[in-house]
Amino acid sequence: MTRLILLDQWLLNKVSGGFSRRDGGVSQGVYRSLNVGFHVGDDASHVVENRLLLARDMGIDVNNIVFGEQIHSNQVEIVTKDTVRSGPFDSIAKADGLVTSDPSIALGVLTADCVPLLFADAGAGVIGVAHAGWRGATSGIISEVIANMVLLGGLQERIRVAIGPAIRSCCYEVDTPVIRAARVAYDRMGRHMPSWQKSTIHTGTVMMDLPRICHDELRTLGIVEEHILDTAICTSCMPGSFSHRRDFGQSGRQAGLIRLRG
Ligand SMILES: [Zn+2]
Helix, strand or coil: CCCEEECCCCCCCCEEEEEECCCCCCCCHHHCCCCCCHHHCCCHHHHHHHHHHHHHHHCCCHHHEEEECCCCCCCEEECCCCCCCCCHHHCECCCCEEEECCCCCEEEEEECCCEEEEEEECCCCEEEEEEECHHHHHCCHHHHHHHHHHHCCCCCCCCEEEECCECCCCCCEECHHHHHHHHHHHHHHCCCCCCCEECCCCCCCEECCHHHHHHHHHHHCCCCHHHEEECCCECCCCCCCCCCCCCCCCCCCEEEEEEECC
């Protein structure tokens, strides 16, 4: 059994990264079994054990994994091993994106429908993660991560980005505020918003493709098509993922993890 979709080869083996799956952990009930989120009500000792299992699979010290607090913002922090973790559960307060050039730490992102993104410029030795729900995706979290990577020497034409398991247009019914935010985001990109399919469930709602918005933002920012990898997994209707929507808010979290290899 594999706990991780490992992307090391795609990351040119200078960076190690992957997305965790739902199986292979010790949590029970709605958190069964590889829940790695402390904030969702699971038994903390199970989460500790699950994080240890994942860290071991990636060959890293679990204490060196840094997560952001994740508040659906567009805030990005540049992290070193000395960065103060004043958010809940040792996280970086108020951050939805993290960037580092420090090979001693790994960056993590927790999701259960929102889009997890891993970023790497192996040449510059710079990596990043982003948590992109509709609010983050439409308010520039991705462009903020890229901008901070560039500050550390990253180059758009070299940066690779992996889009992890997330809710997709098959399952993501959204209403007017979300559609309006997406329109603003596409206006800012200078692109036409895709004509999302109308929902057959409620009037006035559409089936939105959140990973597609992320993809379009990446292309607008100068990330080349061949450097974007989409796992194409829907958390809601495909097996093997936690899904906040499908499970009515009673759900564990999967992780995206990335680190520089020394
Ligand atoms: Zn689906």
